[in-house]
Amino acid sequence: MFARTNEQTIVQRVNLLREFAPSARSVAEICCGDCQRQYHAYKQTLGMKTYRGLDLEPSIVASNRANGIECHVGDALNEKVMQNYAQDDVIFFGPPLSDDCDGHRLVGFDAVVPSFPDFARLLLGTLHYDGLLVCICPNSTDMGNISRLYQDIRTYRLDVNLRLIHHSHSTITGSGDVTGMRLKYIELWFSSALEDLWEVRESHGLP
Numbered sequence: 001m002f003a004r005t006n007e008q009t010i011v012q013r014v015n016l017l018r019e020f021a022p023s024a025r026s027v028a029e030i031c032c033g034d035c036q037r038q039y040h041a042y043k044q045t046l047g048m049k050t051y052r053g054l055d056l057e058p059s060i061v062a063s064n065r066a067n068g069i070e071c072h073v074g075d076a077l078n079e080k081v082m083q084n085y086a087q088d089d090v091i092f093f094g095p096p097l098s099d100d101c102d103g104h105r106l107v108g109f110d111a112v113v114p115s116f117p118d119f120a121r122l123l124l125g126t127l128h129y130d131g132l133l134v135c136i137c138p139n140s141t142d143m144g145n146i147s148r149l150y151q152d153i154r155t156y157r158l159d160v161n162l163r164l165i166h167h168s169h170s171t172i173t174g175s176g177d178v179t180g181m182r183l184k185y186i187e188l189w190f191s192s193a194l195e196d197l198w199e200v201r202e203s204h205g206l207p
Contacts, residue, residue, distance in 0.1 A: 005033075005094075008170045009184055010041045012203040013134075017046060017090065020163065020194060021132050024089035026050035030076045030119070031095045033060060038092075039069045054085065076114045077122055086127045093119055094136035097185075109138055109145040117152050120190070125156035133190045141186040153190065161196035164189035169204045181205065 017024060027042050029035050032053030042048040053071035055061050064071035074081035076095070085091060095114055098106045109116070116135050123129045137145070150162050166187040172178055181204060 026088040027090045028085040028088040090132045135188040139183040159192040163194035167202045
């Protein structure tokens with residue numbers, strides 16, 4: 001099981017949630033993988049009442065459930081499945097960013113499956129989601145990728161804004177091994193309740 005997140009990136013997200021979604025009480029993580037760290041951070045640090053995960057892999061879901069996390073098996077592009085998450089205040093969409101989730105054979109923005117445009121179209125367009133959507137994108141994501149996704153979203157939701165482009169840097173791996181400072185993710189924070197600022201922000205390790 002490849003852990004795609006680590007303590008540093010989760011602390012960064014906690015701080016950003018405090019700033020941009022201080023009243024949020026429910027979080028969903030789509031394509032969640034092993035989400036024990038997120039679960040404990042959001043519940044204990046932010047006081048979230050609800051944290052739920054969704055993943056295609058039954059063994060991952062079973063492991064999360066064994067640790068007390070509400071988690072379900074399902075396809076992120078299935079409308080009936082995603083209807084169950086459309087009322088959550090915050091949705092993190094973190095599809096696999098490497099082949100076979102090995103963390104080494106990284107893929108580009110347009111090669112990620114399920115794709116960011118397809119998921120955004122379902123959640124924002126079909127299901128009319130009005131919470132905060134955070135797309136966790138490959139570190140190779142560029143402004144061309146971001147602009148195309150934004151324009152795609154604007155064809156069906158003129159009220160959805162891109163508030164933040166967050167560059168998440170880290171000095172540890174998902175398994176806790178120390179590395180040099182590296183760009184781990186580029187996160188796109190979309191919301192109809194926040195301004196369309198396209199603010200670029202860098203977080204480096206722990207605050």
